[in-house]
Amino acid sequence: MMKHSKYIQAVQTKWAIIRSDDRLIVIAMAGLVGACSGLAAVALNRTLHYLSDMFQQVHHHWWAFAIPAVGASFSAIFLNHVLHERAGHGVPEVVYAVSRHGGLLRFRSSFSRLVSSCLTIGSGGSAGPEAPVVISGAALGSNIARMFALRERQRIVLVGCGAAGAIASIFNAPITGLVFTVEVILGQWQAFNVIPIAIAAVAGTEVSRLLQGNQIAFAHQQHFVVNIVDIAASFGVVFVATVVSVLLGRLLNGMHHVAERTPLPGWVRPAVGGAAVGIIGLQLPLVQGEGYHAILEMIQGSFHPGILLAAVAIGAKMVATALTLGWGGSGGIFAPSLMIGGLVGLFYHRALTWLIPSAALSNEGCFALLGMAGLVGGILQAPLTAIFLVVEITGGYAVILPLIIVSALTSTFCYYIEPGSFYLRELIEKGQYMPPGTDARILSDLTVGELVETGHAHVPGDTLLSEFIEILQYSNQHVFPVVARDTSRYLGLVLIHRIRPYLFDRQMRGMLFVEQIMEHDVPTVKSDDELSHVLEVMEDQGLDALPVVEHDQFIGMVSKATLLDRYRKELIVQAGM
Amino acid sequence: MAERLLHVFRNTPLGRETILQSLYFCKMLGVAIEVYVPESKQFVMYFDHDMVQVDLDDSYLTTPDSATTRVRQLAAVYGITPTFFKPKAFTASQLPDISTAFNFMCCPRSISDLSTKIGLGHIGPKVRRIIRSSHFPVLMTSSVFKAWESITVFYGGSANADKALRWGLHLSGITGKPLDLFTYKEGRQEAYFKDRMQAAGLWDQVQRRMRSWHQADQGVFEEHLFHVPHDALIVVGAYGHSLIKEVLFGSKMEAIQSWMPNIMLLVGPNCMVGR
The missing domain is CATH 3.40.50 (Rossmann fold)
Structure with a gap:
């Protein structure tokens, strides 16, 4: 018994040490989160394979166009009516949670998108499984953090661990998982984040390798020899990939707006999109599903359709993806970007070879890879993710130099045309994206209510200036709120530096009331206003303090000095200094 | 504020x-x-x-x-x-x-x-x-509006019950409504609850504001709920115990809310204490 209690005590002591160290606990949890999210990714991957094989046998029938419609419709019913979760790509929700709410995500998100994307993609919708596994992994991380009552900062890292484990598992690509998480989800490189996320990525990959074998996602027999001509030609890929990335982004948004304006029930809209994809798929089956098979063919150089058909396939895949996702199907943009990118590279290579037959270019598989990196880099505006993804899923560094050029330049050009990746665009438009390290992000953790300084003596509006001067003699306030005597309703502010001429005019003292010399137009703020907005108002108006008014009652003042002091303290907390 | x-x-x-x-x-x-x-x-x-x-x-x-x-x-x-x-x-x-x-x-x-x-x-x-x-x-809230004329705090001697009592005293102080206490002793002596209130620094206020203290020991908990005034605002601490305890023994708050039609103020484990 004694031994037993000593053992428990020792375990408790060790747990307390781990618990007290921010890093140790997160590192300990990272492996668990990575493995769980890796498992979720494998489950989705296997189910999609099974469904794809099943529907392959009936795709030649004329009625097969209805399969994606039914699948997308069931997907919407499951998300909106069974789980009451709104559809979406998933990644923006994760970024929003990290950016605004310390990484809090609903538990239902850990499985909802897996099921719904299975229905959408498995039935032939044009979308990718990556975004659904990202939100599933992130939600697992968030809820594991909640279960162990971890701090906000630790929770955000575990959300990243979930995303990293999922991406690493689905592509068998640990570095891509790590880079994607840091570049897209968290938006900042910090030693505190990177180590646990790397561990989670390894755990996710290992789970995938244990259950599916250590296979390179797009293993091929090609030997790419890249010379200076290919590097020069890669600048053309940058141009084409930029144009296609921007078009794809706009097409997705446009289709989404059209669908929203269509007066149809929520479960019918995805069916409309799905049916349209099914009709396209009757003639061009390669636009359906995530398109991994076609990508492999392009890399291997065994993609048989000619240059015109490749061009048609680019347009068809873009439209099919926009129809699937814009009309309410569930899935992500990652895999379609890879496929469209591959087609873009292939089309470019064939067009260039046709125009300049003597050009000693590498084979078209190499350009398919460059196109893939360009599209992923352009749509996600995440150049490193695009580079490492292509390198890891194809198993070689042979094309690394043009890959870096294409990915970096396409991301940059897309950023100038569309400031914000496809994932972040809506959040940016609504002013809800707060990148780490910015004023808005730091201030978002503070509220006006925390900073308001109460205890200001206020004066009734019908106070004579002479009476006010007597109050002033015994006060060190520079600002006096003015209220109605009977209702205490806030009327305005007396700013001492602005009434100085009246103070020294003896004749005026007995004639003027405070409400006649007060400032009527000083903007007021409420306790739930964003502090970034409060700071903006102060800057615009050239004021050092603003009155906080609720229900017409004066609450207190919020000053720039207090705000900046708290800002500095919050910055220290968030930077982990 | x-x-x-x-x-x-x-x-x-x-x-x-x-x-x-x-x-x-x-x-x-x-x-x-x-x-x-x-x-x-x-x-x-x-x-x-x-x-x-x-x-x-x-x-x-x-x-x-x-x-x-x-x-x-x-x-x-x-x-x-x-x-x-x-x-x-x-x-x-x-x-x-x-x-x-x-x-x-x-x-x-x-x-x-x-x-x-x-x-x-x-x-x-x-x-x-x-x-x-x-x-x-x-x-x-209850299904039909009824103006409450007193405040009844369910006091079971836990940390969360202390919090609920603080809220009860706070509400009684502001509204001037009389305060009643209800305690299901579960085999403990009255002195235990008094000591607990004293340790929490509440006993003096309780003595000043309390109108009655109904203490029950025998019988089923729900049977004693009849003693709570029909027009009282019930203040009760909620979910103060661990999940395991709640699963094993049930939550008193859930029992109260399913038996009592009164309006209730539920004070959760993370709730701030009233002014």
């Missing part, structure tokens, strides 16, 4: 009874009311360590056009000017984020289930999670 109560309005007769109870509570305590008229069936609340998605039933979306007018009319009876909460941020671009920076929140017995269950005394799972996570106490 002016204290505020958040009320999610339902434009139905049942919703009218609920808001009347919120308005009466605000009037008694001098608290401002902020009303949220839902535009969609779901909303999200972010707390420090949890997020709660509330799924409302269809009745919450009934005739939204007349909702604000009716709220103003009902509030005018109490001389209260309501303000209306407009969500500024949205999760997944469609789910409104409802602020948790309030001092009280009114929840009908279930805001995530059918309204017919309210009369049967079911606390919806989402209300449970709000109570568990919130810094504010939750006002759980």
Whole structure:
């Protein structure tokens, strides 16, 4: 018994040490989160394979166009009516949670998108499984953090661990998982984040390798020899990939707006999109599903359709993806970007070879890879993710130099045309994206209510200036709120530096009331206003303090000095200094 | 800082009874009311360590056009000017984020289930999670408005019960309503509870404000609930025990709310203590 209690005590002591160290606990949890999210990714991957094989046998029938419609419709019913979760790509929700709410995500998100994307993609919708596994992994991380009552900062890292484990598992690509998480989800490189996320990525990959074998996602027999001509030609890929990335982004948004304006029930809209994809798929089956098979063919150089058909396939895949996702199907943009990118590279290579037959270019598989990196880099505006993804899923560094050029330049050009990746665009438009390290992000953790300084003596509006001067003699306030005597309703502010001429005019003292010399137009703020907005108002108006008014009652003042002091303290907390 | 109560309005007769109870509570305590008229069936609340998605039933979306007018009319009876909460941020671009920076929140017995269950005394799972996570106490209304004339605190001698008692004393102090205590002793002596109150620094205040102290030891807990006045506001600590204890022994608060038709103020484990 004694031994037993000593053992428990020792375990408790060790747990307390781990618990007290921010890093140790997160590192300990990272492996668990990575493995769980890796498992979720494998489950989705296997189910999609099974469904794809099943529907392959009936795709030649004329009625097969209805399969994606039914699948997308069931997907919407499951998300909106069974789980009451709104559809979406998933990644923006994760970024929003990290950016605004310390990484809090609903538990239902850990499985909802897996099921719904299975229905959408498995039935032939044009979308990718990556975004659904990202939100599933992130939600697992968030809820594991909640279960162990971890701090906000630790929770955000575990959300990243979930995303990293999922991406690493689905592509068998640990570095891509790590880079994607840091570049897209968290938006900042910090030693505190990177180590646990790397561990989670390894755990996710290992789970995938244990259950599916250590296979390179797009293993091929090609030997790419890249010379200076290919590097020069890669600048053309940058141009084409930029144009296609921007078009794809706009097409997705446009289709989404059209669908929203269509007066149809929520479960019918995805069916409309799905049916349209099914009709396209009757003639061009390669636009359906995530398109991994076609990508492999392009890399291997065994993609048989000619240059015109490749061009048609680019347009068809873009439209099919926009129809699937814009009309309410569930899935992500990652895999379609890879496929469209591959087609873009292939089309470019064939067009260039046709125009300049003597050009000693590498084979078209190499350009398919460059196109893939360009599209992923352009749509996600995440150049490193695009580079490492292509390198890891194809198993070689042979094309690394043009890959870096294409990915970096396409991301940059897309950023100038569309400031914000496809994932972040809506959040940016609504002013809800707060990148780490910015004023808005730091201030978002503070509220006006925390900073308001109460205890200001206020004066009734019908106070004579002479009476006010007597109050002033015994006060060190520079600002006096003015209220109605009977209702205490806030009327305005007396700013001492602005009434100085009246103070020294003896004749005026007995004639003027405070409400006649007060400032009527000083903007007021409420306790739930964003502090970034409060700071903006102060800057615009050239004021050092603003009155906080609720229900017409004066609450207190919020000053720039207090705000900046708290800002500095919050910055220290968030930077982990 | 002016204290505020958040009320999610339902434009139905049942919703009218609920808001009347919120308005009466605000009037008694001098608290401002902020009303949220839902535009969609779901909303999200972010707390420090949890997020709660509330799924409302269809009745919450009934005739939204007349909702604000009716709220103003009902509030005018109490001389209260309501303000209306407009969500500024949205999760997944469609789910409104409802602020948790309030001092009280009114929840009908279930805001995530059918309204017919309210009369049967079911606390919806989402209300449970709000109570568990919130810094504010939750006002759980009864099916019909009745002005409360006294305050009854259920005191079981736990840390959460101390918190509830503090709230009871606070409310009694502000409203001037008499305070009653109800204790189910579970084999413990009266001295234990007095010592506990003394240790928490509450005994002097309790002696000054307490009208009666009903102590029960024998018999089933629910049988003693008849001694609680029909027109009392019940203040009770909620979910102060660990999950295992609650699963094994059940929650006293759940038992009280399923037996008592009174309006209740539920003080959760993370709730701040009243002024």
